[in-house]
Amino acid sequence: MTASAIPVIETGRLVLRGPEAKDYPNFKATFTSYRARFMGGPLNPYEAWMLYAAEVGHWQIRGFGMWMIHDKATGETLGMAGGWQPAGWPEREIAWIIWPEKAGKGYALEATHAARNYLYTQAGWDGAVSYIDPKNLDSIRLAERLGAKKDHDAQTIDGNDAVYRHPTPAQLRDSQLAHGIEMEISHYADPLFKPKGWAID
Amino acid sequence: MTAMTLPIPVIETERLILRAPHGSDLSHMAAFFETERSHFVGGPRDLDGAWQALVARLGHWVLNDHGLWHITEKATRAFVGWAGVIFAPGWQEPELGWTVFDAAEGRGIALEAATAARRYAALHQGHDGVISYVRPDNHRSRALAQRLGATLETTGTLRGTPCEIWRHPKQEDLA
Numbered sequence: 001m002t003a004s005a006i007p008v009i010e011t012g013r014l015v016l017r018g019p020e021a022k023d024y025p026n027f028k029a030t031f032t033s034y035r036a037r038f039m040g041g042p043l044n045p046y047e048a049w050m051l052y053a054a055e056v057g058h059w060q061i062r063g064f065g066m067w068m069i070h071d072k073a074t075g076e077t078l079g080m081a082g083g084w085q086p087a088g089w090p091e092r093e094i095a096w097i098i099w100p101e102k103a104g105k106g107y108a109l110e111a112t113h114a115a116r117n118y119l120y121t122q123a124g125w126d127g128a129v130s131y132i133d134p135k136n137l138d139s140i141r142l143a144e145r146l147g148a149k150k151d152h153d154a155q156t157i158d159g160n161d162a163v164y165r166h167p168t169p170a171q172l173r174d175s176q177l178a179h180g181i182e183m184e185i186s187h188y189a190d191p192l193f194k195p196k197g198w199a200i201d
Numbered sequence: 202m203t204a205m206t207l208p209i210p211v212i213e214t215e216r217l218i219l220r221a222p223h224g225s226d227l228s229h230m231a232a233f234f235e236t237e238r239s240h241f242v243g244g245p246r247d248l249d250g251a252w253q254a255l256v257a258r259l260g261h262w263v264l265n266d267h268g269l270w271h272i273t274e275k276a277t278r279a280f281v282g283w284a285g286v287i288f289a290p291g292w293q294e295p296e297l298g299w300t301v302f303d304a305a306e307g308r309g310i311a312l313e314a315a316t317a318a319r320r321y322a323a324l325h326q327g328h329d330g331v332i333s334y335v336r337p338d339n340h341r342s343r344a345l346a347q348r349l350g351a352t353l354e355t356t357g358t359l360r361g362t363p364c365e366i367w368r369h370p371k372q373e374d375l376a
Contacts, residue, residue: 021264045290046360050253053260053289060207060259061224087227087252 006059007122009067011114012189014107016067016081019056023068026077026099027052035100038136058084064123066095069111078102081111083119083128090155094119094128094166096142106188108142113181116146120169127168129154131161140164145184147177209262210325212270214317217310219270219284222258226271229280230255233302241339242300261287267326269298272305272314281305284318286328291360297322297331297369299345311345319349323372330371334364350375 006018019027031041031048043051059065066082079098085091094116098108119125130148132139140162148164156163172178209221227248233239234246234254246254262268269285282301288294299315323329333351335342343365351367358364 024264049290050257053257053264054253055260056263057256057259057261060263061256086256087248 006065006067007118009114009118010072011110012185013072014078014111014114015070015072016111016114017070018059019052019066019068019080023077024049024052027055027080030079030097030099033100038133038139039097055080058086064119067111067115069098069107078107079111081108081115083115083123083125089131089157091127091129092125094130096139103138106185109145109181110185110188112142112146113185116166116172120172125169128166130164130166131157132164133160134162146181147172147175207259207262209268209270210321212317212321213275214313216275217314217317218273218275218278219314219317220273221262222255222269222271222283224255226280227251227255229302233300236303238303241336241342242298258283261289267295267322267328270314270318272301272310274305274310279304281310282314284311284314286318286322286326286331292334293357293366294332295322295328297328297333299342306341312348315345315349319369320372331369333367333369334359335367337363337365 009016028045028048030036031039031043031051032045033042036042055066062083062085064083066080066084068080069078070076071078077099079096079102081096082094084093084095094112096108096112116128119128129151130139130143132143134140143164147167151163151165154163154165167175167177207221212219231248231251234244234251236244239245258269265288267286267288269283269287271280272282272284273280282299282305284299285297286295287298288296297315297319299311299318301311301314305311319331322331332354333346335346346367349369351369354366354368356363357366
């Protein structure tokens with residue numbers, strides 16, 4: 001059995017595919033580490049495997065889920081991004097995680113922007129939120145770069161999370177925001193200012 | 202988007218249909234995981250926990266090519282429990298597991314389902330002569346292991362809980 005029914009998304013630097021068995025070791029490495037502290041971790045090996053199985057099974061029940069982010073050039077995995085809605089989630093969520101050693105290169109922005117576009121234009125979503133631990137500053141920053149705004153009135157999962165509301169498809173389409181996101185992504189892929197060497201003085 | 206259809210085989214027995222876990226099974230799972238009966242199989246769980254178990258079962262099929270079937274009664278289509286081969290970190294070998302809800306107790310449904318699941322796993326999934334973990338205080342499960350022809354092999358632990366390890370006969374020895 002494969003993840004072949006799950007749509008594949010390509011971006012400039014990335015390929016997003018359904019999570020597969022061979023991707024598990026990378027997922028496990030992150031979720032059994034301190035990096036997973038904002039996502040209920042660190043997990044023991046049983047919990048990490050069951051969570052991965054849940055990531056896979058979520059697609060089967062909901063018809064959407066978290067894609068595995070691959071580097072287009074090397075095929076290696078970089079993290080996950082996509083839609084997430086367990087039972088009891090007040091609204092459909094757009095979520096992401098980047099493996100700690102792959103952070104700082106704009107991969108989460110590029111992948112999540114592409115996943116959101118897919119969910120908005122291909123899956124018929126009319127909006128989304130992200131539930132973020134208020135201490136997870138990296139994620140809050142990314143939500144804001146994606147144009148999401150803190151929604152103080154929205155229902156949280158359990159009171160320990162902040163709700164960031166994404167712009168709607170109509171607000172995003174051909175907007176300055178969308179162009180800004182694409183420009184930021186292209187800067188990561190091909191920086192405008194490249195140091196040509198060390199300063200001599 | 203609609204839910205996807207995994208190629209999980211369907212098994213038909215005299216009274217039962219063993220099929221893939223469905224999204225609509227969630228409320229029944231949540232109700233079961235609130236009962237004391239669930240304490241033998243990882244319960245209690247709240248709704249979040251029941252959801253996690255449901256989606257993880259589907260992921261288990263994708264990752265392992267085998268897993269738990271949900272048992273339904275042919276006559277009523279009622280969802281009454283689950284059976285199949287489970288394997289995850291902490292399991293020493295793939296395990297034949299089974300659970301039936303209160304309503305299905307005492308009618309041989311667990312026996313019928315476990316027999317069919319065991320046979321399918323042996324013939325089509327490469328898992329013959331498997332083990333079953335049974336909590337020593339789970340007398341009904343222990344009795345079922347015996348009726349299935351399994352023998353007590355040793356004791357061990359599963360996720361920190363002491364368990365008996367029962368070994369099932371191979372299909373060729375069941376004929």
